[in-house]
Amino acid sequence: MMHAFRLAWAEMVLPFLKRPKRLQVAALCYRDTPAGKRVLLITSRDTGRWIVPKGWPIDGLDGPGAALQEAWEEAGVREADIESAPVGFYDYDKGLSEGLTMPVEAQVYLTRVKDLREEYPEADQRKRAWFSPEEAAALVEEPDLQAILRAL
Template sequence: MTNTMKRAWAEFVQPILRRPPELQVAALCYRVTPTAEKQVLLITSRGTGRWIVPKGWPMDGKKAAEAALQEAWEEAGVTDCATIEGHVGSYAYDKHLDDGYDAPVEVEVFKVRVKQLADIYPEHDQRTRRWVSPADAAEMVQEPGLKAILLEM
């Protein structure tokens, strides 16, 4: 009887209770060095200090790519002379919420060519940023879907 209840819980009840994923937007910021090497910009998360790309929630009055660019400014200092080059994919992760629960999140990723970074920006004292090769970035991030996008750069 116990195995039957466990199976019913796992296959029927849990899927019904699971929330649909929330949507976030992200900026995959990159530059091309004078030696024609492509580099991507990673930042640290505020909570755990893990390496991520700038991302956040959609914003009223902004298209998804515009919201991603706004997040790139606030979290990494990407100036408004950057160029949005389009949607490059999506990945999923579980976001740990302040109430102690994890929420599934689907992140839509937009490629952004960076021309300049500001020294002072809204979260400059809360994050570290680093330019790295796409292969190195893929080793640094935790989310498998983001790793795959980085390796396709």
């Protein structure tokens, strides 16, 4: 009887409970310096951990356009050259209310920053800082994002 229950759980109930991944777009903001590339990270609003600017797709904008909009709102990137194709992808679990999570896949667009503003929509809600790609990789939690950063 226990075997039948485990089999039913594994083959019918568990797949039903797993939700498909939602898509987000992310801007991997960088600048070239004499010492090499520097990567811009921001803190998340809820946990304060280091992340790259990211968000949900925006109606009327393609992936790079939506990623650039998120970079403005969350990090103050006013002008940038952004690649048209993602440089990579990473998965994470987005925390929701009441302790629930949602699986998310983020498309990462390489974004060379040309103008960074001090005043931007979420300036009072986040910290931002420049790091070497290796330092940035050590600060973010997602293994696939760490790999993307180290590949810079």
